[in-house]
Structure formats: C-alpha cells, structure tokens
Amino acid sequence: MSTENFDAVDIIRIKRDRGTLSAEQIDWTIDAYTRGAIAEEQMAALNMAILLNGMDRAEISRWTTAMINSGERMDFSSLRNADGTVKRTTDKHSTGGVGDKITLPLAPLVAVFGVAVPQLSGRGLGHTGGTLDKLESIAGWRAELTNEAMMRQLSEVGAVICAAGAGLAPADKKLYALRDVTGTVEAIPLIASSIMSKKIAEGTGALVLDVKVGSGAFMKSLEDARELARTMVNLGTDAGVHTVALLTNMDTPLGLTAGNAIEVEESIEVLAGGGPADVVELTLALATEMLAGAGIRDADVAAALKDGRAMDKWRAMIAAQGGDNDAPLPVAKESEVVYAQADGVLASLDAMDVGVAAWRLGAGRARREDPVQAGAGVRLHAKPGDVVRRGQPLATMLTDTPERFERARPLLEGAAVIAPAGSRPNMELILERIAAS
Known part of the structure; x- marks a missing residue:
C-alpha cells in the first residue's frame, strides 16, 4: 500500500489543465522524483505540461527551492576580511555562447577588490564552450576541488573557478537529463529553476x-x-540573493577565438591590458555589476585590468589549482585558412555557424563523456564592421585531425555575409539591464 502524500497522475492533470500547483505538491514532486517514486515517463509528461502551460512566479520559486533542498548548500559565512568582517561573495552566470571566455578574466578582476568569487563552472556541450574545458588546456590545472580546498583558495586568493560538486541540487541533474531527451529543454520555468x-x-x-x-x-x-x-532575477531576489541580468548580443562570436587553448590565450591578452574590444567591454560591465551587488560602487575596474593587478590574481588562481602559468598552451597540429569571397564590409558573422565549426574541428563534444582537443577551434581575422577584400583571410581552422576541415569549412564560408562598402552593421553588445521587479 502506497504511503505517498500525493499521486503523480493528479499532479500531471493539474498542469495539463492549466492549474496551479501548491507548495506542498511541488515539494513532494521534486522529492518523489529524486528518490524514484515518480517514474521517468510521468515526469516527462509533467515537464511537457509545464512547457505548454507555464508556471506562475510562486510556483517557479517553490520549484527552485525544492530543487535546492534536494542537496547541500554551500556556506561562505566563515570567509573573513583582515578586520574580522564577513567577506562578501559575488558570482556570474552566462547562459552560454560562442567565444564566451569572459569568466576567465572576470573572476580575478573582481577579486582584486577584496570580494570573493566562487565561480562554479561546467563543461561544454554542442556548440557552446565550457569554462572548465578551456582551463584544462593549462598544464597541471585541476577542475575538481574539495570544499575545504575551495574555501582555502577563496580565503587566500579571492577567486576560484572549479567544477560544482555532485551534492548541489542533485534533482536538477536528473531533471536536466530527462528534459534533454523529451523536447522540454526550452521551458523557461524549467531553464530558470535549473540555473538558479x-x-x-x-x-x-x-x-x-x-x-x-x-x-x-x-x-x-x-x-x-x-x-x-526576469524569471531568474525574480528567483534570485526571492531567495535573498542580490540579482541583476544583462542581455548581451550573441549574433556574433565574442572576441576573435572559439576553442579552448586559444580562448585562454585571448583571456591572458585581456588580463595583460589588451585583447579584443568586445571582450574587454563585457568583462568591465559584468565586473562593475558584480562589485555593485557586493556593495562596492566606486571600483576602477579598467585600471585594475590595465595595471597588472588582475593578471597577478589570475596567476595566483591558476597556480593554486596546480596550473603552470609559464607552460606553453597546446597548439593544434593542422590549420587551414578560410578566405573572403568578395570585397565589401563584413556585415555579419553568424555565431552559431562559427560555434558548430569549432565543435566539428574537435573543440567541443556531442556527448558529455567525449574528449575535446585543447588546440582545436576557429581563429577569426575580421569582425562585423571591418572592410574586407576578396581573398583576404577571414578565419583559420585549427585541429589535430585534418579530415575534420571538410565538415567545418562550409559553415565558416556560410557564416560570413559581406555587404557593399559603406554598410554599418549593428554592433551593440549590451542590449538591456534587468533588475528586480
């Protein structure tokens, strides 16, 4: 005889019929699914009902809380400043893009100002790169840290980029895998609750x-x-976390690289005071927001990037996780150039095509267990708005396995749209800022 408080079929029917789940029903659903009392096909049906009919703010907030309560919570209250006060913490999350290496220069830059940055990151899947994959191209660098090692590094260095422990929101791991194979990844309540x-x-x-x-x-x-x-900002705010969002343009790849080692190389250029203008712009904007959330509103983040303080933090952060700052980064064995097909202005460079090309060259993975090539990827030689000539190099493909060129080349050739001279493409990077409502 069942001793369950609710019945899965009744829960499914409520959302199927556009009803609202109670806090108790949501708590039971997440707990029962995590321990196997709700079958996969039942949760798949509920996910589809949520995709089609949505959830209100209270439902999404409770769903998120129930997922948090399925595992452990980290506590940084033991981190202290020199005067004994609690060290403030701030974090950044990106929904994923092409050439998005911003976490690498951002975490050490923010740590310069005495705020702890616990950046728990993931690996790439498909066309979007993973922060851990990029950093693992540095000789000796370790992604896996114990909680004790993480706390020690936050205390001593101020920033850590590492893999999230399996104990955080285990319900999400199970739900994410199910959404991936049931066509329900796009459900905004489920995306937002998964991230948050x-x-x-x-x-x-x-x-x-x-x-x-x-x-x-x-x-x-x-x-x-x-x-x-807006959904994620509200979830963070409801949980007592100061949360803001920037909507940023991903029609074009960020910077001039999409890959692993080559993105680390570009990040180091930014930390050295150079690097592509768009990567610098977004790094500074996000650093300013992160510090403001931690109560620091007068930080000169541009100066800290220019004068070497952020680079010093980067080197300390990498060394603390076993990385050799002076070891050469991996270089792909083979390369092939893609050329402009006409004269004019590069009007657009499709980020998806560039990302899939980098993936096909070996920089990404199709399944979570697949290996990645550290040196593979795409190096860009022009950005939208640049004047180009027919026969000029637009991109260089990099891989250890040259048979991959054939599948990547058409994507890069098709990614570039060249317009007549005088055209002015939209180059706006930061589109909107969204705060708590």
Whole structure:
C-alpha cells in the first residue's frame, strides 16, 4: 500500500489543465522524483505540461527551492576580511555562447577588490564552450576541488573557478537529463529553476546573469531572453540573493577565438591590458555589476585590468589549482585558412555557424563523456564592421585531425555575409539591464 502524500497522475492533470500547483505538491514532486517514486515517463509528461502551460512566479520559486533542498548548500559565512568582517561573495552566470571566455578574466578582476568569487563552472556541450574545458588546456590545472580546498583558495586568493560538486541540487541533474531527451529543454520555468537552483545553492551573496540573445545563443529572440532574465532575477531576489541580468548580443562570436587553448590565450591578452574590444567591454560591465551587488560602487575596474593587478590574481588562481602559468598552451597540429569571397564590409558573422565549426574541428563534444582537443577551434581575422577584400583571410581552422576541415569549412564560408562598402552593421553588445521587479 502506497504511503505517498500525493499521486503523480493528479499532479500531471493539474498542469495539463492549466492549474496551479501548491507548495506542498511541488515539494513532494521534486522529492518523489529524486528518490524514484515518480517514474521517468510521468515526469516527462509533467515537464511537457509545464512547457505548454507555464508556471506562475510562486510556483517557479517553490520549484527552485525544492530543487535546492534536494542537496547541500554551500556556506561562505566563515570567509573573513583582515578586520574580522564577513567577506562578501559575488558570482556570474552566462547562459552560454560562442567565444564566451569572459569568466576567465572576470573572476580575478573582481577579486582584486577584496570580494570573493566562487565561480562554479561546467563543461561544454554542442556548440557552446565550457569554462572548465578551456582551463584544462593549462598544464597541471585541476577542475575538481574539495570544499575545504575551495574555501582555502577563496580565503587566500579571492577567486576560484572549479567544477560544482555532485551534492548541489542533485534533482536538477536528473531533471536536466530527462528534459534533454523529451523536447522540454526550452521551458523557461524549467531553464530558470535549473540555473538558479545551482546558483542559489552555491551560497553567493550577489549574482549577475549574462543572458545571451541571438543566433549563437540558446534564446534567439529578445522577448524570450527578457522573459528568462526576469524569471531568474525574480528567483534570485526571492531567495535573498542580490540579482541583476544583462542581455548581451550573441549574433556574433565574442572576441576573435572559439576553442579552448586559444580562448585562454585571448583571456591572458585581456588580463595583460589588451585583447579584443568586445571582450574587454563585457568583462568591465559584468565586473562593475558584480562589485555593485557586493556593495562596492566606486571600483576602477579598467585600471585594475590595465595595471597588472588582475593578471597577478589570475596567476595566483591558476597556480593554486596546480596550473603552470609559464607552460606553453597546446597548439593544434593542422590549420587551414578560410578566405573572403568578395570585397565589401563584413556585415555579419553568424555565431552559431562559427560555434558548430569549432565543435566539428574537435573543440567541443556531442556527448558529455567525449574528449575535446585543447588546440582545436576557429581563429577569426575580421569582425562585423571591418572592410574586407576578396581573398583576404577571414578565419583559420585549427585541429589535430585534418579530415575534420571538410565538415567545418562550409559553415565558416556560410557564416560570413559581406555587404557593399559603406554598410554599418549593428554592433551593440549590451542590449538591456534587468533588475528586480
């Protein structure tokens, strides 16, 4: 005889019929699914009902809390400043894009100002790169840290980029895998609760969300990105985390590289005071927001990037995780250039096509267990707005396995749209800022 408080079929029917789940029903659903009392096919049906009929703010907030409560929460209250006060914490999450290496220069830059940055990151899947994959191209660098090692590094260095422990929101891991194979990944309540359950469980005091919009982003339209951002900002705010979101353009790749080692190389250029203008712009904007969330509003983040303080933090952060700052980064064995097909202005460079090309060259993975090539990827030689000539190099493909060139080349050739001279493409990077409502 069943001793369950609710029945899964009744829960499904409520959302199927556009009803509202109670707090108790949601708590039971997440708990029962995590321990196996709700079957996979039943949760798949519920996910589809949520995709089609949505959830209100209270439902999404409770769903997120239930996922947090399925596992452990991190607590940074033991981190102290020299005067004994609690060290403030701040974090950033990006919804994923092409060439998005911003976490690498951002975490050490923010740490310069005495704020702890616990950046728990993931690996790449498909056309979007993973922060851990990039950093693992540095000789000796370790992604896996114990909680004790993480706390020690936050205390001594101020910043850590590492893999999230399995204990954070385990319900999300199970739900994410199910959504992936049942066509329900796009459900905004489920996306928002998935991201925010992990971020809130991390225990950070402030959070800045970088919600990508455009061809290389998960959210293709500004309207959908805005809805996702507002939902996540509300979830963070309801949980007592100071949360804001920036909507940023992902029609074009960020910077001039899409890959692993080559993105680390570009990040180091930014930390050395150079690097592509768009990467610098977004790094500074996100750093300013992260510090403001932690109560620091007068920080000269541009100066800290120029004068070497952020680079010093980077080197200390890498060394603390076993990385050799002076070891050469991996270089792909083979390269092939893609050339401009006409004279004119590069009007657009499709981020999705560039991302898939980098993936096909070996920089990404199709399944979570697949290996990645550290040196593979795409190096760009022009950005939208640049004047180009026929026969001029537009991109260089990099891989250890040259048979991959054949599948990547058409994507890069098709990614570039060259318009007549005098054309002025839209180059706006930061589209909107969304705060708590």
